[in-house]
Structure formats: structure tokens, C-alpha cells
Amino acid sequence: MRKVFLILLILTSLLIGPSVYARTTPEDIQNQTRFNFENNLSKIEDPKKKQLILSADQQLKNINQTVCNRLELDINKLSAIFEELKSRENVTNTIVAYGQGSTPLDTAAYYLNYAAEALAYQRAQDYTPAIGGGNLKSAINYSSNNLKSNLGTLQNKILRAKSEVKKAINAYEK
Numbered sequence: 001m002r003k004v005f006l007i008l009l010i011l012t013s014l015l016i017g018p019s020v021y022a023r024t025t026p027e028d029i030q031n032q033t034r035f036n037f038e039n040n041l042s043k044i045e046d047p048k049k050k051q052l053i054l055s056a057d058q059q060l061k062n063i064n065q066t067v068c069n070r071l072e073l074d075i076n077k078l079s080a081i082f083e084e085l086k087s088r089e090n091v092t093n094t095i096v097a098y099g100q101g102s103t104p105l106d107t108a109a110y111y112l113n114y115a116a117e118a119l120a121y122q123r124a125q126d127y128t129p130a131i132g133g134g135n136l137k138s139a140i141n142y143s144s145n146n147l148k149s150n151l152g153t154l155q156n157k158i159l160r161a162k163s164e165v166k167k168a169i170n171a172y173e174k
């Protein structure tokens with residue numbers, strides 16, 4: 001009886017086949033969002049509304065990239081200052097692990113890296129308005145507020161990195 005059950009189980013698993021799990025990437029999500037946007041945009045008959053929505057979508061992208069470019073300059077300046085401090089102190093490497101470095105340079109390196117990664121993440125974000133619900137103004141406002149909030153968070157991370165670099169400079173003043 002056990003052998004028959006085992007054989008049936010094996011045959012059933014062979015007939016059904018192995019399960020295949022697809023991986024959803026951020027690019028897949030972004031493509032789906034754009035597809036939904038374009039699909040919902042095509043349903044809007046008023047050309048003025050269409051143009052306003054397209055303009056708002058483009059402005060959100062431009063604002064995100066412009067602010068990211070500006071913040072990247074700040075991170076680059078902080079990194080240059082940090083590297084100069086390391087060279088003056090003859091430090092060749094820093095330990096960047098969960099913000100728990102043993103020196104002010106380690107901590108500054110961690111927060112600079114953290115800010116740079118946050119910037120890269122922010123630059124890749126998509127603020128395409130979800131216009132499917134019919135309330136176009138609220139969809140644009142939601143995307144705009146989301147962008148503003150995320151840029152504020154990024155700014156705070158960069159300010160923290162700046163603070164840690166300043167602490168490192170003060171710690172090594174002679």
C-alpha cells in the first residue's frame with residue numbers, strides 16, 4: 001500500500017511539473033506603471049487635460065533629476081573633503097559596517113556611503129501619476145507630495161553625512 005501511494009505521489013508530481021516562480025524586478029513594476037499611465041491617458045478625451053497630465057509627469061521627472069544632480073554635487077564635495085582628510089591623516093582604508101566604525105573617519109565613511117546609495121535609489125524612482133481613478137488632480141498631487149517627501153528624506157541623509165564629516169574633521173584638528 002505504501003509503495004502504491006509513493007508511486008502515485010511521484011507520478012502526480014511528474015504530471016503537474018515543478019512550480020516556476022517568476023521574479024518581479026523594479027523595472028517590471030516601473031514598466032507596468034507606465035503602461036497603466038499610457039492606457040489611462042488614452043481614455044482621456046480632452047486634449048488640454050492630456051497635455052496637462054503629460055506636462056506634470058515630465059515636470060515630476062525633471063524635478064527629481066535636477067534635485068538629484070544638485071545633491072550629487074554636494075555628496076561629491078563631501079567625498080572630496082573626506083578623502084583629503086584621510087590623506088592628511090595617512091588613513092588608507094575605513095571600515096564601513098552598519099555605522100559602527102571605531103573612528104570618526106569610519107563613521108563618516110559609512111554615512112557618506114549611505115547618502116550616495118540613497119541618492120542612487122532616489123534617482124531611479126518613478127513618480128508617474130496613477131491617473132486610473134479618474135481624479136487627475138489628486139493623482140498628480142499625490143505623486144508631487146511623494147516626491148517632495150522623498151527628496152526631504154534624501155536631504156536629511158546628506159545632512160547627516162555632512163555632520164559626520166564635520167565631526168571627523170573636528171576630531172583630527174591639530
